[in-house]
Amino acid sequence: MFISQLSQPVDRIKGVGVEISKDLESLGIRNISALLKNYPIKWEDRLNLSPISSSIQKGYVYTIAKVIEHSSFGYGRSKTIKILIQDDTGYLSLVCFGRNFLANKLIVGSSIYIYGTNISYKFSELQCSTFEFEDYIANESPKKFGKILPIYRLSGKLTQNHLRKFISIALKQYINEIYNELPDYIIKSESLIDKNQAINQIHFPTNFDALEIAKKTLIFEELFHLQIITVRKSIEHSKYFKSEKDLPRKLQERLINKLPFDLTLDQKKVVDEVLFDLNSKKIMNRLIQGDVGSGKTLVAFLSAIPVIEGGGQVALMAPTELLAKQHSENAYKLLNSIGIRTAFISGNIKSSSRNILLKQLEEGNIDFIIGTHALFTNDVLYKKLELVIVDEQHRFGVEQRLSLKNKGNNPDLLLMTATPIPRTLTMTFFGDLDISTIKTMPVGRKEIETHLARIGNEEKVYNFVFNELGKGRQVYFVYPLIEQSDKIDLKDAESMYHHLQHIFKGYNVGLIHSKIPDDDKVNIMESFSNGIIDILVATSVVEVGVDVPNATVMVIEHAERFGLSALHQLRGRVGRGSHQSYCFLVYSNLLTDEGKKRLLTMKDTNDGFKIATEDLKLRGPGDIAGVKQSGFMKLSIANLSRDLKILERARSYAQDLLLKDPGLLDYEHRFLRELYTNHPPFSPNYISLG
Numbered sequence: 310m311f312i313s314q315l316s317q318p319v320d321r322i323k324g325v326g327v328e329i330s331k332d333l334e335s336l337g338i339r340n341i342s343a344l345l346k347n348y349p350i351k352w353e354d355r356l357n358l359s360p361i362s363s364s365i366q367k368g369y370v371y372t373i374a375k376v377i378e379h380s381s382f383g384y385g386r387s388k389t390i391k392i393l394i395q396d397d398t399g400y401l402s403l404v405c406f407g408r409n410f411l412a413n414k415l416i417v418g419s420s421i422y423i424y425g426t427n428i429s430y431k432f433s434e435l436q437c438s439t440f441e442f443e444d445y446i447a448n449e450s451p452k453k454f455g456k457i458l459p460i461y462r463l464s465g466k467l468t469q470n471h472l473r474k475f476i477s478i479a480l481k482q483y484i485n486e487i488y489n490e491l492p493d494y495i496i497k498s499e500s501l502i503d504k505n506q507a508i509n510q511i512h513f514p515t516n517f518d519a520l521e522i523a524k525k526t527l528i529f530e531e532l533f534h535l536q537i538i539t540v541r542k543s544i545e546h547s548k549y550f551k552s553e554k555d556l557p558r559k560l561q562e563r564l565i566n567k568l569p570f571d572l573t574l575d576q577k578k579v580v581d582e583v584l585f586d587l588n589s590k591k592i593m594n595r596l597i598q599g600d601v602g603s604g605k606t607l608v609a610f611l612s613a614i615p616v617i618e619g620g621g622q623v624a625l626m627a628p629t630e631l632l633a634k635q636h637s638e639n640a641y642k643l644l645n646s647i648g649i650r651t652a653f654i655s656g657n658i659k660s661s662s663r664n665i666l667l668k669q670l671e672e673g674n675i676d677f678i679i680g681t682h683a684l685f686t687n688d689v690l691y692k693k694l695e696l697v698i699v700d701e702q703h704r705f706g707v708e709q710r711l712s713l714k715n716k717g718n719n720p721d722l723l724l725m726t727a728t729p730i731p732r733t734l735t736m737t738f739f740g741d742l743d744i745s746t747i748k749t750m751p752v753g754r755k756e757i758e759t760h761l762a763r764i765g766n767e768e769k770v771y772n773f774v775f776n777e778l779g780k781g782r783q784v785y786f787v788y789p790l791i792e793q794s795d796k797i798d799l800k801d802a803e804s805m806y807h808h809l810q811h812i813f814k815g816y817n818v819g820l821i822h823s824k825i826p827d828d829d830k831v832n833i834m835e836s837f838s839n840g841i842i843d844i845l846v847a848t849s850v851v852e853v854g855v856d857v858p859n860a861t862v863m864v865i866e867h868a869e870r871f872g873l874s875a876l877h878q879l880r881g882r883v884g885r886g887s888h889q890s891y892c893f894l895v896y897s898n899l900l901t902d903e904g905k906k907r908l909l910t911m912k913d914t915n916d917g918f919k920i921a922t923e924d925l926k927l928r929g930p931g932d933i934a935g936v937k938q939s940g941f942m943k944l945s946i947a948n949l950s951r952d953l954k955i956l957e958r959a960r961s962y963a964q965d966l967l968l969k970d971p972g973l974l975d976y977e978h979r980f981l982r983e984l985y986t987n988h989p990p991f992s993p994n995y996i997s998l999g
């Protein structure tokens with residue numbers, strides 16, 4: 310049977326009662342299968358000795374040592390015993406906080422196995438305050454030592470010993486006849502091991518080499534399943550065709566000629582790539598990657614024009630109302646004069662005007678509709694939706710993208726993002742996605758200067774801001790909170806809005822955040838855009854897409870509270886015109902290591918690709934690809950940013966396999982067929998043998 314068929318409840322295991330069942334359940338463990346798939350988060354090396362002399366450097370000690378002497382410090386109830394031990398390489402003091410009874414167990418002159426962490430050099434001696442030990446008896450093997458010990462996530466009253474015991478019982482009772490999910494030929498050619506062994510070794514490895522192979526086997530298997538699913542989807546997708554076309558480009562040309570600037574080389578290249586796809590039989594599935602400010606919106610508009618000139622409709626979806634509105638205004642400005650009828654739809658329009666709008670859309674009197682996810686509510690119908698454009702696509706869930714696509718008869722799909730992700734990942738999440746990259750920035754752009762400032766030094770930043778305001782430029786101030794909180798001591802947008810009005814007397818200060826009604830938001834943005842507001846105090850609502858080229862300073866206070874991609878996006882609000890622009894990251898004293906890393910990365914580079922790579926390392930890819938919400942990806946051992954190499958290999962096997970044997974009918978795929986038919990891995994929606 311397959312491991313996922315071990316559906317017996319955990320309380321079948323000796324020692325698991327009601328209380329423990331609850332604790333296990335809060336770790337997501339209800340049955341034997343889940344218990345066995347609850348892999349360790351790390352392993353403690355109690356196999357290879359790590360002597361006292363290297364303990365500081367390694368952060369732990371594992372050795373056989375002799376107890377030398379007892380001493381103590383503190384008086385009365387705070388008296389604490391210290392036990393000095395020695396191995397071949399040096400001395401170590403075991404500090405027995407709250408464990409003075411150990412004096413009776415660690416007798417001077419005896420020998421012990423000891424494993425300790427929390428090693429530090431204090432009071433001119435090496436100390437260790439967290440340790441486990443066992444008497445050393447010559448010619449007898451120790452109980453808790455001499456092996457690699459698994460460490461699990463815990464919950465409630467559970468201990469490591471509990472989990473080790475339950476899992477080892479489960480392994481003995483249930484695991485001897487588990488099927489391999491990978492075909493034998495893959496196991497062989499990739500030097501992997503049987504599923505039985507892999508499960509045994511991942512929990513209780515005999516040595517570190519065996520552990521590595523067990524890990525690799527389980528990771529490979531998981532990614533292989535993932536790839537079978539995605540490759541299947543893309544095979545499905547490639548079965549649909551549209552008719553070949555030769556779309557007119559007259560209007561597109563007319564707009565290009567009217568622009569006050571030239572397109573960048575990459576913009577031209579991408580517009581051509583898109584047109585090629587639009588004309589071809591294959592349904593377009595293309596992602597445009599381009600750093601913030603590289604001019605993706607214009608490329609989207611230029612892509613829409615030939616479709617419209619050819620008689621089709623285009624929908625553009627943006628993640629926020631603010632951004633959708635801005636796009637729709639730009640679209641109107643650029644496209645109305647060449648005869649294209651644009652419209653804006655949001656969740657907030659009155660039903661009377663909404664009904665008119667929907668009717669116009671359905672009758673084909675609107676060519677280009679722009680909006681938020683309101684674009685795909687049930688009552689929105691199109692006459693001839695041929696192209697769907699999704700801006701800042703990583704902000705949407707998989708389902709949201711799909712539901713808009715389903716509005717047309719297999720419309721072409723164009724996704725845009727400023728957050729590049731590795732190719733293997735995009736393949737995993739979006740099937741066969743073609744990628745266009747915009748690398749060149751519009752001419753005249755200057756690199757944004759980024760400065761870090763510790764809290765308390767805002768004065769300097771404010772002076773700088775005065776200077777820029779004096780030159781007629783505009784400024785953003787961004788805060789992590791909307792309003793004051795009694796839970797955390799952070800500056801908030803509302804209070805700072807009042808404060809900054811005092812500081813920058815004579816200048817117009819505006820406030821924008823998600824709690825402000827949508828209509829007001831739009832008005833405020835418009836005033837900022839038109840230069841009526843000089844200083845915009847905001848939260849991360851201005852993170853995506855907002856385009857005001859005259860703004861040259863971005864001040865982010867409590868910058869350590871923002872993620873890397875958010876910081877990069879926020880910084881991208883300036884440097885959008887020809888003026889030199891600046892970003893000030895004001896940070897508080899309470900910096901974590903990761904926070905520090907983020908800020909330094911921001912200072913070091915303006916390159917969105919580098920920042921995305923760093924972000925991927927710090928956060929993991931689920932977030933970035935926008936699939937986190939979908940529940941589709943619940944990986945138990947693979948890590949998509951770490952395991953890209955394995956992912957690639959798994960993908961190539963999956964492709965070969967499905968090409969040769971799409972129905973999984975071959976004898977060597979009998980287990981796979983059974984698995985996918987009756988016990989599908991991951992969400993069942995994604996797999997059906999049809």
Ligand code: ADP
Pocket residue numbers: 570571572573576599600601602603604605606607727751752854856858885
């Ligand atoms: P993003 O890629 O971040 O979505 P936008 O599409 O918002 O970038 O473009 C940023 C700004 O650059 C806009 O003001 C836009 O009008 C301008 N822009 C776009 N293409 C060019 C170009 N080829 N030359 C000069 N400015 C351009």
Ligand code: MG
Pocket residue numbers: 605606700854
């Ligand atoms: Mg944009």
